[in-house]
Ligand code: FES
């Protein structure tokens with residue numbers, strides 16, 4: 363195994379079956395054919411006249427031009443920049459002005475998409491199966507007055523399963539994210555999701571208030587292999603109000619062994635007028651530091667099929683067993699996770 367080759371570091375299929383966040387919604391404006399990369403493939407995205415997003419394989423079957431580089435949107439269709447062949451949202455060729463007819467087989471692969479939570483999502487299946495679950499419609503607690511505190515994009519060598527494993531790894535919050543104490547951690551699994559509830563205390567140095575210790579009630583939720591939300595309620599014994607924060611992370615494996623994160627950060631409005639910007643700035647900086655600390659690990663980590671788990675690593679094995687459902691068949695090297703150090 364070559365540690366330099368991220369695609370070779372992970373024994374699983376590169377792209378687990380899941381919904382993935384391939385772009386921010388604003389990156390696909392009306393009237394423009396937009397090039398995208400995902401799952402090692404060239405794609406083109408455009409919006410129909412009703413605003414619905416369509417994603418097709420990018421290369422025209424005539425002579426291979428990329429529809430996202432110079433292609434135009436005509437009504438509900440996209441037109442190739444090279445010789446004008448036109449394709450509808452299902453990928454069917456509807457016009458080939460320079461040909462008497464084109465074969466029915468001349469269709470581009472059309473991807474199942476969702477335009478949700480400010481992102482464009484694509485369903486990926488290794489067996490071309492249709493989606494067997496859907497993304498949640500609501501991520502934000504409607505009782506909180508949320509304000510956007512920032513957005514971050516990151517790209518690094520890794521695998522979606524490795525990235526999301528952190529949601530089940532309570533211990534890393536202490537070492538990577540500066541929590542001074544983990545009071546409790548519990549993970550529950552559903553068919554296509556998991557939720558870890560973590561109660562912790564954290565020194566606020568990284569929020570810019572030296573020496574103050576906050577109480578954190580964190581819920582990390584994972585949906586398939588392409589979406590994670592980290593919701594925190596932050597309190598302090600001497601503060602009369604709580605603060606809610608949510609970090610929404612959309613994932614996409616753009617290439618084998620490479621993951622992009624599309625992250626947005628939101629925070630509840632403070633009860634004190636005029637200071638939201640300060641809190642937002644501090645929190646955004648803390649999230650950037652947290653994400654970049656995680657990335658430093660992910661980008662250089664080697665996947666161990668038989669990790670040397672210790673007593674506190676209670677959820678790693680459960681997470682890996684749960685994650686198997688996102689692959690069409692068991693992958694070699696992931697069937698045994700042993701606890702080798704007795705409790
Ligand atoms: S390459 Fe697309 S029409 Fe010729």
Ligand SMILES: [Fe+2]
Nearest residue numbers: 528534538656
């Ligand atoms: Fe983390």
